[in-house]
Amino acid sequence: MPLLEVESVSKAFGSLKALDKVSFKVEPGEIFGIAGPNGSGKSTLFNVITGIPFGPDSGRIVFDGVEIQRKAGHKIAWLGLARTFQRETSFDKLTVFENVLVSGAYGKPNRSPEEERAGALEALDIVGLPRSRHGRLAEELSVFDRKCLMLATAVAMQPKMLLLDEPASGLTRPEIETSIGLIRRIADLGVTIVLIEHVLTFLMSLSQHLLVLNQGEVLTIGNPKDVIADARVIEAYLGTRKAAV
Ligand SMILES: Nc1ncnc2c1ncn2[C@@H]1O[C@H](COP(=O)(O)OP(=O)(O)OP(=O)(O)O)[C@@H](O)[C@H]1O
Ligand SMILES: [Mg+2]
Missing domain, CATH: 3.40.50.300 (P-loop containing nucleotide triphosphate hydrolases)
Incomplete structure (x- = not known):
């Protein structure tokens, strides 16, 4: 099917x-x-x-x-079903990690806070955004990293x-x-x-x-x-x- x-x-x-x-x-x-x-x-x-x-x-x-x-x-x-957008889309005043956490909570509800955090970390690892950048504001990222972040927000929805x-x-x-x-x-x-x-x-x-x-x-x-x-x-x-x- x-x-x-x-x-x-x-x-x-x-x-x-x-x-x-x-x-x-x-x-x-x-x-x-x-x-x-x-x-x-x-x-x-x-x-x-x-x-x-x-x-x-x-x-x-x-x-x-x-x-x-x-x-x-x-x-x-x-x-x-998750999507990304043609233009890099993120909450600019949230950190990289917070962006992914919010998206995961939206797209995959009914998980515990621990599961949500683990899911966000996993998504960031999959797209290759290193831990040193997790605390940065989304607006501070390069174009490539913003694309990776948007991808991570979609992946976090599993x-x-x-x-x-x-x-x-x-x-x-x-x-x-x-x-x-x-x-x-x-x-x-x-x-x-x-x-x-x-x-x-x-x-x-x-x-x-x-x-x-x-x-x-x-x-x-x-x-x-x-x-x-x-x-x-x-x-x-x-x-x-x-x-x-
Ligand atoms: N919200 C909207 N209101 C009015 N017209 C729209 C809207 N969204 C898209 N269009 C029009 O619909 C047509 C298709 O647009 P769409 O953005 O889907 O094309 P696209 O194939 O994604 O183009 P591109 O390669 O430039 O991204 C275009 O003529 C566009 O101007
Ligand atoms: Mg288009």
């Missing part, structure tokens, strides 16, 4: 169809890539799946056997599935390499990953299936090598601001 099933999901902003009857399935244990030009609806797709900040106008979304398209964001999180929105944006090549290793490590822990990325080499090296969105519609889904060679995909990418690399 797929872990996530998205069936004919649509979302409009006024007359703009940001998502138009989008359907796909993600199997447990895989890394599923999503590509597409700027404004093609990638982040909107994550918004409607997680209910943060809004659900879809129409369509059906089933996560781990449960229909979620009308559920509130926190209830979806409690089922085991999700079954993690949705990552452009984790490599704004990173240097060596940092991108480190991020690829990090995402593999999280996947190896048994977390199913859906990954939005503009950097196609990043998607190619990680994903088993690749979906390309174009103007709110699914252009194609398949094996990454075939998808990248598809003339319609090349055409959709040509002339876009962030060119595929």
Whole structure:
């Protein structure tokens, strides 16, 4: 049974169809890539799946056997679905450790304070944020460390599935390499990953299936090598601001 099933999901902003009857399935244990030009609806797709900040106008979304398209964001999180955001998102005036603790308490309720602290430490270890930085304010971190922190806040929810929105944006090549290793490590822990990325080499090296969105519609889904060679995909990418690399 797929872990996530998205069936004919649509979302409009006024007359703009940001998502138009989008359907796909993600199997447990895989890394599923999503590509597409700027404004093609990638982040909107994550918004409607997680209910943060809004659900879809129409369509059906089933996560781990449960229909979620009308559920509130926190209830979806409690089922085991976590996300990160395109822009680094954290409580700037809280420390690194406090950020992860808050997120773990939100996403995985009914744990004891000891379990929450242990979970936060484990999440920070997984993303490689050293203990010397746990007491720093989030606003003091570098771009890369802020991305790692955001990842740790999602990992602290101990999700079954993690949705990552452009984790490599704004990173240097060596940092991108480190991020690829990090995402593999999280996947190896048994977390199913859906990954939005503009950097196609990043998607190619990680994903088993690749979906390309174009103007709110699914252009194609398949094996990454075939998808990248598809003339319609090349055409959709040509002339876009962030060119595929
Ligand atoms: N809250 C909103 N209100 C109005 N329009 C929106 C809203 N969110 C997104 N849009 C519009 O919907 C379309 C899809 O946006 P979205 O952010 O999902 O694209 P994207 O594929 O993530 O783009 P990028 O690669 O630049 O991140 C765009 O035209 C965008 O301007
Ligand atoms: Mg986006």
